Amino acid sequence: MTVPKHKTLNQKTLRKQKATGQLISMPVADEHIIEVQNYSEKICESINHLIPQLSETAKPLSAGQLKKLINSENTHLFLAKAEGNFIGMVTLIIVKIPTATRALIEDLVVDKNFLWQKIGKKLMAFAIDFARENGASTVNLTCAPRREAANALYKKLGFTLRETNVYKLDV
C-alpha cells in the first residue's frame, strides 16, 4: 500500500488538533468496510503495514497464514478501504459453544495517518452487526488500559467492563 508521506502525530497532538479544529489527519473519501474473501498480495502488504501499529512484538503475516485465516470458518477479517487503499482492520471470531454463540473482537487498528475519522467506529459497527446477524447476543473483547483511544472508542460504542478474571498460559 502506498500511503502518502505525512507527519506522524501522537495521540495528544491529535486530540489537541481535533479540539481546535486543526486536525491534519489525512481526510479520506469513499471509505467502506469489506470482509476479506480472497487472498491478494496488496491485502497482505496492507495488513503487514498495520500490524506494527497494533503491536511492536507481533510478527508479519505470511501469505500462507493469511490464506488460512481467510479460509477459516470462524474468523472474519474486515478491512476499511478508502480510495483503493486498506487503512484499517478488525477481526471477528464467532464460535459456537454449548451455552451460546460467542463473538470475540481482536486486532482493531486504523493507520496512524487516518485517525479520528470514525474509521475505527465503522469497523467496529460492521463487526458488531455481523456478529448479531450470525447469532451472537454479546460481543466480547479485551483491551489494555494503556490503549487510551481504543478504550474511549469501546466505551463510546456502549461496551461495559465485565467483572471477570482474564487468564493466560504460555504454551
Ligand SMILES: CC(C)(COP(=O)(O)OP(=O)(O)OC[C@H]1O[C@@H](n2cnc3c(N)ncnc32)[C@H](O)[C@@H]1OP(=O)(O)O)[C@@H](O)C(=O)NCCC(=O)NCCS
Ligand atoms: C483505537 C483506534 C482504532 C481508533 O481509530 P479511529 O478511527 O481514530 O477512531 P474513531 O475516529 O472511529 O473514533 C471514534 C471515537 O473514539 C474515541 N477516540 C478515538 N481516538 C481517541 C483518542 N485518541 N483519545 C480519546 N478518544 C478517542 C472518540 O470518542 C471518538 O469519537 P468522536 O470522534 O465522536 O469524539 C486507533 O486509535 C488505533 O488504531 N489505535 C492503535 C491500535 C489499538 O490500540 N487498537 C486497539 C486494540 S485493543
